[in-house]
Amino acid sequence: MDAKFEYLLRQGDNALILSQQLSQLCGKGPALEEDMALTNVALDLLGQTRLWLTYAGEIEGHGRDEDRLAYLRDARDFRNCLLVEQPNGDYAQTLTRQFLFDTWHYFLMRGLLASSDRRIAEIAEKSIKEVTYHLRRSGDLVVRLGDGTDVSHRKMQDALDDLWTYAGEMFIYDDVDQAMVEAGVAPAAAPLRDAFLGHVAEVLAEATLAMPPLDAYFQRGGKQGRHTERLGYILAEMQFLQRAYPGAEW
């Protein structure tokens, strides 16, 4: 198993699955402005997916391109973290998932700017402009809904408490992550986690939301291919066309 291939799949699959989930909200956002913003984020993430998966296919060296990796792998072969496959739920859940992801994503991209792998550093450089905006937008909304009405506050706190168990997997490094750190490709877990927690704490304080406990049990397994049942449904919809009509093109 090539650690770099695995690492690239993790980045690509995170962006791909979250993009797919956000795309499902196209035309269903709570307001026109939110609808377009969510779709913009989905498109940004899809663009990033292409860069990650194309590079992953090249590193693997078996001739798999971005499309084959996206459309012809089964759930066990996906390497996204469990957070991004959590349901869209109500808007508080969609937004909280986004905020937790954006915060981690932003600090990871910042770390990857210094990657020893030039190609990865370039992808990070291209992505960070988009991710900076994603983080600003989701943080702004968390503050407004958390510090909004009684109902919006309660919904945001519930969503945060529910999703918190999925907020730690990104910082639980396994052999793949560790090999990438040692090769100078990826940033270490501890500073990334500190930066993540620092920003989350700051935004939650402004949003008058209570920070969930740091010693909570964090779900894990997604990065290694052990997913929740839900990923199968996401893939069924995303991959249907290529499965039913192999090789179909525009």
Next chain:
Amino acid sequence: MSKEWPLWEVFIRSQHGLAHKHVGSLHAPDAEMAINNARDVYTRRNEGVSIWVVKAADIVASSPADKEALFEPSNSKVYRHPTFFPMPEEVKNL
């Protein structure tokens, strides 16, 4: 307080040196979110270098009924139009 987000008018400057131009309106709970939303709704195709948002309620507009009093008197004063000056072709954006 109304449950609806207030309406904001959006102005975008497409390049340096040009004025901000009204591009449309949107709803947002406050000014900061109005800027965010304007970015998402009106600058998806690399349109601008700067965004202004103004609460629609803060814009004071002339009444259509005042049209004659406001604008008609200038119709007969053709000398106010700078149409008698030849303009060099190289001068843009005038």
